[in-house]
Amino acid sequence: MKQVFTLSWTVDNSFEGVAVREFLKEHDISKASLTDIKFRGGAIEVNGKHATVRYILQKGDEIKVAFPPEKASESLLPKAIPLDIVYEDEYILVLNKQPNMPSIPSREHLTWSLSNAVLYYYEKNHIDSTVHLVNRLDRDTSGLLIVAKHRHVHYLFSKAQKEHEIKRVYRAFVHGKLVGKETIEAPIGRKESSIIEREVREDGQFAITHYTALRQYSSFTEVALSLETGRTHQIRVHMAYKGYPLLGDTLYGGTNHLISRQALHSYELAFFHPFLQKTLSFTAPLPSDMQKLQIVR
Numbered sequence: 482m483k484q485v486f487t488l489s490w491t492v493d494n495s496f497e498g499v500a501v502r503e504f505l506k507e508h509d510i511s512k513a514s515l516t517d518i519k520f521r522g523g524a525i526e527v528n529g530k531h532a533t534v535r536y537i538l539q540k541g542d543e544i545k546v547a548f549p550p551e552k553a554s555e556s557l558l559p560k561a562i563p564l565d566i567v568y569e570d571e572y573i574l575v576l577n578k579q580p581n582m583p584s585i586p587s588r589e590h591l592t593w594s595l596s597n598a599v600l601y602y603y604e605k606n607h608i609d610s611t612v613h614l615v616n617r618l619d620r621d622t623s624g625l626l627i628v629a630k631h632r633h634v635h636y637l638f639s640k641a642q643k644e645h646e647i648k649r650v651y652r653a654f655v656h657g658k659l660v661g662k663e664t665i666e667a668p669i670g671r672k673e674s675s676i677i678e679r680e681v682r683e684d685g686q687f688a689i690t691h692y693t694a695l696r697q698y699s700s701f702t703e704v705a706l707s708l709e710t711g712r713t714h715q716i717r718v719h720m721a722y723k724g725y726p727l728l729g730d731t732l733y734g735g736t737n738h739l740i741s742r743q744a745l746h747s748y749e750l751a752f753f754h755p756f757l758q759k760t761l762s763f764t765a766p767l768p769s770d771m772q773k774l775q776i777v778r
Contacts (some may be wrong), residue, residue, distance in 0.1 A: 484550075485548065487546060490543075491542070491543055492543075494540055496540075501527065503534060515635075516550070518546065524760070526546075526547075528542055553600055558586075558591065559603075560600075560714070572629070573628060576628060580623040583620040595626075595754060600612055612632070614626065619717075621742035621743050624746045624747025626746060641657075646655075648707070648749070649707060649750055650748050651745060652745075654702070656700065656701050656735060659698075659704060662691070662693040662696060665720075665722070668685030670682045677707055677732070678732060679713055679714045680718060688707055689710055691707045742770070747765070750763050750764075
């Protein structure tokens with residue numbers, strides 16, 4: 482029997498005399514979710530009985546919302562790929578993604594992606610959900626990301642991300658010697674001659690990256706970076722634009738004689754958990770290929 486994702490509340494004084502629709506809106510249940518509940522097998526109950534969104538609430542009423550069951554896309558196939566699970570609860574996974582693995586499958590790699598691995602993990606552990614990645618990492622970027630276990634959970638975390646409420650700090654190694662800190666504000670768009678490559682261009686999307694130099698080596702620098710926006714290849718493009726491409730990032734002017742992929746790692750992640758009502762923070766150590774750079778002289 483499929484598990485059903487449910488949420489429950491007890492009505493207090495502030496919502497007495499309010500319709501269920503308004504109550505759910507105030508509790509971040511989107512119009513799309515209400516449509517799914519109505520037409521795809523969900524349910525709304527007040528005090529154990531079916532209720533419509535027009536029902537007028539009284540203090541002490543018990544509201545229960547059951548969301549429709551989720552079904553994974555038939556094009557997404559489970560694959561037994563090991564996952565590095567940093568944190569898990571009934572709402573989310575926080576994963577430490579290995580390098581050289583895309584977040585989602587492609588035509589060239591239908592079963593070799595983080596999403597394939599998550600779906601396999603769900604099936605093995607009887608978790609009735611499809612894969613909802615809150616944030617993605619490039620194939621060759623390692624580190625922390627969030628996976629929501631339900632569409633509604635994904636909606637809440639995506640909303641938090643758009644409102645800059647999810648803190649993401651990256652570690653990278655860049656060519657050249659950097660000191661101090663800087664904020665890069667430069668719009669990013671697709672390069673006309675490529676379907677993959679991005680560049681700083683006037684008609685691009687607004688993008689802001691902050692970086693702080695951590696340690697200088699003979700010909701490169703270790704830096705910490707944080708994002709206010711999440712454009713494709715943002716860190717890679719911004720650092721190349723400033724003249725400091727990432728080590729290993731041959732697409733944007735880096736060389737790969739010290740590392741075979743872009744030296745970029747999602748190092749720290751912090752966010753307010755909307756269901757646990759507390760802030761959680763995580764760090765993931767640099768993978769071995771980036772640790773080796775720290776001993777290069």
